[in-house]
Amino acid sequence: MRALMELRKKILSGDYPGGTRLFEVSLAETLQISRTPVREVMSRLAEEGLLDRLANGGFVVRSFTYADAVDAIELRGVLEGTAARLAAERGVSQAGLDQLREIQARLDDCFGEAADEVDLEAYSEANARFHVVLVELSGSTVIQREVERATRLPFASPSAFLSGRAHVAAFRQSLHIAQEQHRTLVQAIAGREGARAEFIAREHARIARKNLEYAVFEDPELMLTVPGLVLLNP
Template identity: 75%
Template sequence: MSIEDTGRTTHTLAALMELRKRILNGDFPGGTRLFEVPLAETLQISRTPIREAMSRLAEEGLLDRLANGGFVVRSFTFADVVDAIELRGVLEGTAARLAAERGAPARRLQEMEEVLIQLDDCFGAAPNDVDFEGYSELNGQFHRILVELSGSAVLQREIDRATRLPFASPSAFLSDRTNIDVFRQSLHVAQEQHRALVSAIGSREGTRAEFIAREHARIARRNLEYVTLEDPDLILRVPGLALLNS
């Protein structure tokens, strides 16, 4: 790769990260059309990396391409978000079943056990003492191992596609910005499900593993319902939910 190509890639990544952050924070509401020139001026990056970044965001599902070649910020309904979470549950449930039925290597199961121990360390002595950021990172690692254990490249690709939207990812509601009692309580339930999932896979109980994985995804749905129904002010504190239609 030439120096010129390296510089362009760096600028594209910078534009991608900044645009993604602004979209998820609600700086660009759903339906907003994005224009290359003003964005390039605002971000002080040339138009080509801006265009490439918007193409990437369209692939992630945050932008829609217009017929004339432009881009507009997508908006989502509550049903869209629920469907995305349910889809992840179905796909991860299938991954868990395949992992159990095909027999997971002892070494990979040990990796999951080690992640569980580290997740336990994210809970402090006090009930309200939770390291959300640490839990989020380790939770993502746990789910990546789970998907890999399926042994299916097709399934891995589809799960990656399904979880690109921030509110559909396994760690959608895990952030210090959403440090509230309901979410803290949900982490304890999730951790018990993690243990049960590892046990089911290790025992080669495919049906049980699939059921647990699908129930596990529904924790995100219950947290979503709390945010939208019980405390709507939290919407702007959960990445991506600013894109929900009011």
């Protein structure tokens, strides 16, 4: 839905700061739709965690603390770790392993000869797919649903720090570590090593936490380029 995407984009870019009360009439005019679909759009964004419902039935843009962002990333790590362990313990078909290895190869191809040479657009796309397939291979619809819920907040997604002007040296360097973790994670799943797969997946999520710390405390200007970080109140 165009209106949903447009309002989501406005919130994530800071057009509506955290704490802003949203009014149906003005939003209907801005989005050029009637009030009924405006209510539907706001309800959807409340489900995604970007809006809070007020007691009187209205909506306000949600603001987040640094701790909220850390917790969201940690939760994703726990869930993906569980997915990796289940995939390893339950066993994955050869087709499933081939799919994961094919994505791993695509990620490898994103790196050039120079240490800081990375095709970030291609990496971001393949990385997002790797994480989706990893969770699917757990065979658990419950885990899949909860991971989707945890990653609705954009700063908690696997590719949160791979967009816009966030392509800085500190983030590029972390990609080499992340890619090595991708390789060992595939090996652990193929080897039916559940505990090892879970540990690697949880450590993998901690890279996003380190990037968050860098953006917030070392280079605050990056908070304007990473989707959703403008909603943070450090």
